[in-house]
Amino acid sequence: MHSDHRLRTLVVDAGTVYRWKVRHRNRPGEPARTVLTLHRDGVRTRIVFEEGPGRVVTGGYWFQGLVGDADDNHLNLHRPGAVRAFVDETAHRRLLDRHADLDGWELLPAAAVRYAAAATPEAPPDCPRDP
Numbered sequence: 001m002h003s004d005h006r007l008r009t010l011v012v013d014a015g016t017v018y019r020w021k022v023r024h025r026n027r028p029g030e031p032a033r034t035v036l037t038l039h040r041d042g043v044r045t046r047i048v049f050e051e052g053p054g055r056v057v058t059g060g061y062w063f064q065g066l067v068g069d070a071d072d073n074h075l076n077l078h079r080p081g082a083v084r085a086f087v088d089e090t091a092h093r094r095l096l097d098r099h100a101d102l103d104g105w106e107l108l109p110a111a112a113v114r115y116a117a118a119a120t121p122e123a124p125p126d127c128p129r130d131p
Contacts, residue, residue, distance in 0.1 A: 007039065010083055016040070018087055022077045024059040032057050034067055036077050036086060036104065038096070045096055047086055049104040069105060073112040085114040 007019040019039040026032040034057040036047040051057045054070030068074030075082040086104075089111045090096050 008080075010080055010087065012084060012087060018083075020083050022065045024057065024064050026059050032059060034059070034065065034077065034104075036083065038083075038087065038090075040096065043097065044099050045090065046101045047090070047104040047107060048101055049108075055105060067104065067108065069108060071109065073108045075108065075112055075115060081118060082111070082115055085111040085118065088114055 007021050010018045010020055012018065017040065021037050022034065023037070024032070024034045032051040034049045036049075038045045038047070049055070049057045049067045056066075056068045058064060058066040065078040066074060066076050075085070077083065086107060087096070089107050090102065093107075095102060
C-alpha cells in the first residue's frame with residue numbers, strides 16, 4: 001500500500017523538480033475524489049478527479065489512485081510515468097505557473113495518450129491508442 005501523505009519527487013527535462021502526492025477522500029454524502037497535487041518552486045497545482053457518471057476514482061487498500069472514464073482512459077496516479085504525463089500536459093497548456101485546482105477529467109484523455117506514447121516510443125506522438 002502506498003503512503004499518500006508523503007511527497008514524492010519527479011525530475012523532468014534538465015533537472016526540473018516536482019514534488020507530488022496523491023490523496024483520496026470519500027466522505028459520507030459527497031462524491032469520492034482523488035487529487036494529484038504537484039509542487040514546484042512554491043507553486044501548488046491540484047488536479048482533481050471527482051466521481052460521477054462515467055467517471056471512476058478508486059480508493060481502498062488495493063486500487064487507490066486509479067482514475068478512469070467511460071471512454072476507456074485510465075491511469076494509476078501512483079505511477080511516476082502517469083504523473084509525468086499530467087505534468088507534460090499541464091505544462092503544454094501553460095497551467096503550472098500559478099496556484100490552481102484543475103479538472104482532472106479534462107486532462108485525462110490527453111495524459112493517457114502521452115502515457116501510452118511514452119510506453120511505445122516507436123509510435124508517433126499523435127497515434128491513436130486503438131487502431
